[in-house]
Amino acid sequence: MIWIAIVGSALATYLTRSLPFAVTLGGRLPPAATRYLEALPVAIIAALVGPAVVAPEGALTHGAEPVAAALVVAAVAWRRSLLAGVIAGVVAVALIRMA
């Protein structure tokens, strides 16, 4: 099951990379479609965050994840660094769970 998902994901990813290189597209996408495609990556990644923050392990959070998530937003916005956010988030979650 995992191997099917890995090979299938690899093919799906390569398709998105190679299609525009392989064919020559005539014309342009309508502006609405371009706006939708531009917003899609952020929306998908944010959608991955939602369940992990609100419902880690399938049940309503005890509070550690939302607090840590807010700290990550602040750290990344301030330092413009992914690493700063990951460190802030991991340390915050570990400390709050310990308390």
Next chain:
Amino acid sequence: MGEGWPVMGTVLVVGTTFGVVARQSGLQPLEIIAMSLLVFAGASQFAMVQLFSQATPAPIVIVSVFFINLRHLLMATSLRPQVGRLPLAGRLFAAFFLTDESFAMATGHFRRGGRSLAYYLTFAIALFVLWNLATIIGIVVGGAIGDPRRFGVDFAITATFIGIVVLAIRRPADVVIAIVAGLVAGALALAGASTIAVITAGAVAPLIAVFVRR
């Protein structure tokens, strides 16, 4: 090429983190190595780890990864005029190594008047090698750490995603889209629909962008 060092450092750190987190989630080393070799897409690989941990069916994993990577269509379309000099086989080879980072560096190079495709290829392939080495380092390190929840390591993926979203924000509508996507997905997961939560919220929230004028 010297301006690529910060990007390479980040890829090393994120790749190692991926190896650690994937190993901690219970995936086998060979599965993790195959993901970095074959999929070679950071956000997608983290997403796959999370979806696997929720026992998500393979078709939903594949469709989710496809949606996350749809942005490649836009990036590849934008690079298409530059790679037009290569024969089809060369273009198909170059396409495999296309990432957010190599796209950004190549675009910068071409915007400064550069013409060399070797710049893109060298950088893109270097990132591929580095990403796979970092993954292996992470697998080794991840196998040596005990219970991940004790150190909050399980939160590293979520923190990475949040950081990617924050750095990707370009205009106010992006903030609204991200919050709506996160809340809808969280609500669906709480309601017991975790298998379709991400894909539904991810596909619906960008509709906001269609109706918002810049």
